[in-house]
Amino acid sequence: VGKELCLGMDFGTSGARYALIDKQGTIHAQGKREYPLYMREETMDWVRSWKTTLFLLLKDVPAHLRSLIKSISIDGTSATTLIIDSNTGEPLWKPLLYNESFPDALPIVKSIAPSTHTADWLLWLLHGKLGVSDYNNALKVGYDPELESYPPWLLSQPYSRLLPSVRAPGTSIDYLKEEIRMQFGFPKDCVVCTGTTDSVAAFLAARATEPGKAVTSLGSTLAIKLLSTSRIEDARFGVYSHRLHDKWLVGGASNTGGAVLRQIFTDEELEELSKKIDPMEASPLDYYPLQAVGERFPEADPMMAPRLHPRPESDVEYLHGILESIARIEAKAYKLLKDLGATPVQEVFTAGGGSKNEKWMKIRERVLGLPVSRATQTEAAYGAALLALRGVQQNL
Ligand code: ADP
Known part of the structure; x- marks a missing residue:
């Protein structure tokens, strides 16, 4: 056989x-x-x-x-x-x-x-x-x-x-x-x-086959994709849906993400600094990390300015604040999809260069209030x- x-x-x-x-x-x-x-x-x-x-x-x-x-x-x-x-x-x-x-x-x-x-x-x-x-x-x-x-x-x-x-x-x-x-x-x-x-194809790779399962891609930008029983379209936020057999794959992309991290820290620094972060503690720093002016999703504002100040003395605190702020944008993104009528998110798989950061995963679990893990397969x-x-x- x-x-x-x-x-x-x-x-x-x-x-x-x-x-x-x-x-x-x-x-x-x-x-x-x-x-x-x-x-x-x-x-x-x-x-x-x-x-x-x-x-x-x-x-x-x-x-x-x-x-x-x-x-x-x-x-x-x-x-x-x-x-x-x-x-x-x-x-x-x-x-x-x-x-x-x-x-x-x-x-x-x-x-x-x-x-x-x-x-x-x-x-x-x-x-x-x-x-x-x-x-x-x-x-x-x-x-x-x-x-x-x-x-x-x-x-x-x-x-x-x-x-x-x-x-x-x-x-x-x-x-x-x-x-x-x-x-x-x-x-x-x-x-x-x-x-x-x-x-x-990259979403399919993660095998998130139930409505409410989602994939966050933490690459140069932050992109989310959520499997939903309903179709969502909203041009203001650049949100649209692909059909996937009897369900809909709802997606949106923010301009925040890893590119900003790379402007401030090397990948080695990211790893070293991350080790010292306590992910159970909420960072009080409130940023909106962007590479350039303008955001589309989850806030549609072409004039939005990057917000990365004040910068604390400690780089660990700074990185913690940035990762926490990106996590809040991610949470807001899923909330927006729900408000637009999508199936509420229940579990998040992660792809992209940021997915190897375990501390960030813990921060995101706390901020999103959901199970977050790394996707086993991410290749399209x-x-x-x-x-x-x-x-x-x-x-x-
Ligand atoms: P692209 O969208 O360019 O394909 P990748 O999926 O290759 O991006 O991810 C690259 C991004 O991952 C970089 O912008 C970098 O800042 C980020 N990154 C790399 N290592 C880490 C880390 N340890 N923690 C958080 N982000 C990281």
């Missing part, structure tokens, strides 16, 4: 990763590739770079495990789009990256050619069926995951026939193309499944592998 494995791949901003898991979620192999630098007419040829990386990752998966892979899924940065030829699937233009604004010439191209997301396009390379997406990637195209359709204004456009057909993330699309299967030694019944965006590739697993389990 052979094991059955599922492959997830994450195409992030700086590189791509893969994770290979079994039905229990145990990792059997994982790896990473930086994007190769291919230039074309003095700009980065992302399409070629992604495509090369996809096949490098397939080759990186140990050969003896490839024959056990039953399904594959991919996540990618959500707002990165590609304009492709509706007959051949080949890109007609360089991709619009998640952080780029729309060039003037493109609306014309857009009116004749379909757009697709990185994850969709890479999955297409594997299964060969054009025009399939998932409702997380399609959200920014205008797809309404609640009504399960595009809005009427979009459907009445001349190019509406080019809009991708949308499925739930982790739905099997088709079998892996024969030539790829033969080349890499994947089994005949290996299916390719719809993916999701990188941030949804692991979340994509869980979607691949979902895809085979629904096939059975």
Whole structure:
């Protein structure tokens, strides 16, 4: 009796990763590739770079495990789009990256050619069926995951026939193309499944599957994601929801976070100073740590100034005050989601560089009044592998 494995791949901003898991979620192999630098007419040829990386990752998966892979899924940065030829699937233009604004010439191209997301396009390379997406990637195209359709204004456009057909993330699309299967030694019944965006995949990795479970990401900024039975949208705070099967993933991001800590302390200092903090004691210092002017969530105030004064003599007290203040912002963020109608938070998993700070975790437990722990898995590739697993389990 052979094991059955599922492959997830994450195409992030700086590189791509893969994770290979079994039905229990145990990792059997994982790896990473930086994007190769291919230039074309003095700009980065992302399409070629992604495509090369996809096949490098397939080759990186140990050969003896490839024959056990039953399904594959991919996540990618959500707002990165590609304009492709509706007959051949080949890109007609360089991709619009998640952080780029729309060039003037493109609306014309857009009116004749379909757009697709990185994850969709890479999955297409594997299964060969054009025009399939998932409702997380399609959200920014205008797809309404609640009504399960595009809005009427979009459907009445001349190019509406080019809009991708949308499925739930982790739905099997088709079998892996024969030539790829033969080349890499994947089994005949290996299916390719719809993916999701990188941030949804990272949430899935934490396996917070019940409403009320949340993930706080303490990276350069502070981002929270909460699984809710109701959908919340509020443009003032930049709060919106992704659909996740029968639930909603509500999210918001504050400008506070680790970047401010790094401006004041080195990572080594953070570790040393943290050791001396008594997390059971509330710090009276009240800051609003920001790198620059302006906050969006949980307070919408583009003019908000960073507040990091007065600075006490003791660096331990200073750091305690900053960590405690960020924890209060986190608590306020969860409170705001509740006030907007989301399922109240019950338990918080933590991801990102700040998650290794045990003292901060204790401070946050006290301030939030909730169990807080470090997420076991935080890699988006692991979340994509869980979607691949979902895809085979629904096939059975
Ligand atoms: P990014 O959002 O850039 O991917 P990471 O998840 O890599 O961020 O986290 C980096 C952040 O973690 C840095 O801004 C740093 O201040 C913070 N960090 C690193 N070590 C600690 C620590 N011991 N305690 C708190 N924060 C830390």
